[in-house]
Amino acid sequence: xxxxxxxxxGLSVSEANSxxxxxxxxxxxxITLACSEAExxxxxxxxxxxxxxxxxxxxxxxxxxxGVPALVNLCSxxxxxxxxxxxxxxxxxxxxxxxxxxxxxxxxxxxxxxSGGLEGVRRLAMRHIEAFVQAFSNQQALSMxxxxxxxxxxx
Numbered sequence: 001x002x003x004x005x006x007x008x009x010g011l012s013v014s015e016a017n018s019x020x021x022x023x024x025x026x027x028x029x030x031i032t033l034a035c036s037e038a039e040x041x042x043x044x045x046x047x048x049x050x051x052x053x054x055x056x057x058x059x060x061x062x063x064x065x066x067g068v069p070a071l072v073n074l075c076s077x078x079x080x081x082x083x084x085x086x087x088x089x090x091x092x093x094x095x096x097x098x099x100x101x102x103x104x105x106x107x108x109x110x111x112x113x114x115s116g117g118l119e120g121v122r123r124l125a126m127r128h129i130e131a132f133v134q135a136f137s138n139q140q141a142l143s144m145x146x147x148x149x150x151x152x153x154x155x
Contacts, residue, residue: 005044042083
């Protein structure tokens with residue numbers, strides 16, 4: 001699973017590949033992996049979803065496929081700091097305004113309607129991004145995070 005998500009993450013760096021992954025049904029399996037109990041796959045799934053979220057069409061697919069709750073969950077509770085960071089970035093890119101003009105001509109699916117529409121999904125995402133950022137505004141939490149990300153800890 002980690003290798004499959006990693007392959008999609010690597011391929012999704014290219015805009016053309018990213019669009020193809022989205023069009024060919026690659027979003028749903030990545031969301032499933034992001035929800036996996038196996039934390040080792042969280043980072044690669046979040047990384048791939050982050051890359052896909054750069055494209056407005058893919059951002060919309062992530063929303064339609066139920067990816068916002070999956071990314072929110074990763075952002076708030078994954079054991080991987082990198083997965084939490086990339087999930088927060090994916091959410092931020094999805095709702096930075098680029099998708100607004102794309103969403104005008106798109107029919108809202110049942111998943112989005114149940115979540116309070118596009119605005120409800122956006123508010124959910126923004127609340128969790130804000131909580132993620134605020135976790136680092138606490139000086140003690142920031143110091144602990146900086147220490148844990150020290151180069152020696154990466155070796």
